[in-house]
Amino acid sequence: MRIAVTGAGGQLGAALMTALGPLHTMVPLGHDQLELGSPAAIDQLVATQADLVIHAAAYTNVDGCARDPELAYRINGLGTQYVALACRRLGAPLVYISTNEIFPGDADRPYFEYDPARPINAYGRSKWAGEQVVRELLDRFYIVRVAWLFGGPRNFVRTVLRLAEQQPEQGLRMVDDEIGNPTYAPDVAAAVGALIQSNCYGAYHFVNAEHCSRYDFAQAILLAAGRGHVPVAPIKLADFRRDSTPPSFAALANCAGSAIGIALRPWPDALAAYLATLHEGA
Numbered sequence: 653m654r655i656a657v658t659g660a661g662g663q664l665g666a667a668l669m670t671a672l673g674p675l676h677t678m679v680p681l682g683h684d685q686l687e688l689g690s691p692a693a694i695d696q697l698v699a700t701q702a703d704l705v706i707h708a709a710a711y712t713n714v715d716g717c718a719r720d721p722e723l724a725y726r727i728n729g730l731g732t733q734y735v736a737l738a739c740r741r742l743g744a745p746l747v748y749i750s751t752n753e754i755f756p757g758d759a760d761r762p763y764f765e766y767d768p769a770r771p772i773n774a775y776g777r778s779k780w781a782g783e784q785v786v787r788e789l790l791d792r793f794y795i796v797r798v799a800w801l802f803g804g805p806r807n808f809v810r811t812v813l814r815l816a817e818q819q820p821e822q823g824l825r826m827v828d829d830e831i832g833n834p835t836y837a838p839d840v841a842a843a844v845g846a847l848i849q850s851n852c853y854g855a856y857h858f859v860n861a862e863h864c865s866r867y868d869f870a871q872a873i874l875l876a877a878g879r880g881h882v883p884v885a886p887i888k889l890a891d892f893r894r895d896s897t898p899p900s901f902a903a904l905a906n907c908a909g910s911a912i913g914i915a916l917r918p919w920p921d922a923l924a925a926y927l928a929t930l931h932e933g934a
């Protein structure tokens with residue numbers, strides 16, 4: 653297949669290029685090649701003659717989205733509309749990468765694919781606008797919701813390790829009432845590779861199995877990296893001042909993917925695999 657990938661230079665986009673490159677003809681579209689804020693993106697995407705488009709690009713700065721909700725909508729909502737319109741002209745299915753932040757975070761169990769969306773911040777609203785436009789404009793689409801990605805050059809795991817290096821005695825402060833699924837970008841990329849062969853269009857939750865708090869995740873990172881002696885103090889979301897409010901409990905259940913044999917390993921196993929790659933690269 654000829655596959656165009658938006659956001660090819662991002663954390664997930666790069667993992668998709670690596671995973672799908674050996675099997676397909678890839679057309680990477682970095683931010684320098686494709687600007688989602690412009691309707692010219694439609695013609696640019698059509699010119700790729702892709703058989704399938706994976707739309708991984710987004711304005712992912714959640715605090716930036718809170719400060720400028722219109723920009724968030726222009727990039728994540730309208731930008732996705734341009735991508736979907738291009739797919740219509742190409743007659744190509746679309747994989748739209750969405751987020752756990754479309755959910756409000758007040759559930760007492762992980763969210764299923766069919767649970768109603770009710771985003772509580774500008775980033776979530778803009779990504780939900782993208783989901784809606786995909787459903788309205790296309791017959792053939794996969795909506796793939798992911799969460800708490802790690803694996804790229806800038807991510808939570810690296811931040812925790814850097815802080816532990818910089819302030820081993822002072823330690824870290826991490827929220828213990830924000831719950832999600834830490835998810836390894838290469839695992840999502842492999843799952844997307846399997847999904848696009850399935851023709852089972854619809855919504856999916858591709859997250860690593862099992863969920864935890866940011867506090868638990870930070871502790872697991874430090875332990876697995878041999879820095880278990882660095883103290884981590886639990887704090888509350890309410891004590892952590894930032895422009896965007898994340899949903900408190902936004903763990904996802906991978907029901908639809910599991911039903912067709914696509915399941916991601918538990919996050920502690922994925923974390924160990926990722927730390928091993930950092931070790932190799934050191």
Ligand SMILES: NC(=O)c1ccc[n+]([C@@H]2O[C@H](COP(=O)([O-])OP(=O)(O)OC[C@H]3O[C@@H](n4cnc5c(N)ncnc54)[C@H](OP(=O)(O)O)[C@@H]3O)[C@@H](O)[C@H]2O)c1
Pocket residue numbers: 658659660661662663664665682683684686687688689707708709710711712727749750751752753779798799800801802804
């Ligand atoms: N990271 C997470 O924890 C997480 C959680 C849930 C959902 N997601 C979703 O997963 C997808 C991939 O996330 P990621 O972590 O790989 O994000 P990322 O590393 O921030 O990559 C996003 C890519 O989109 C590009 N981009 C930003 N604005 C653009 C614009 N106006 N036009 C064209 N390209 C633009 C960026 O280019 P520049 O860097 O050059 O601007 C970057 O290459 C996104 O759709 C995101 O919403 C991510």
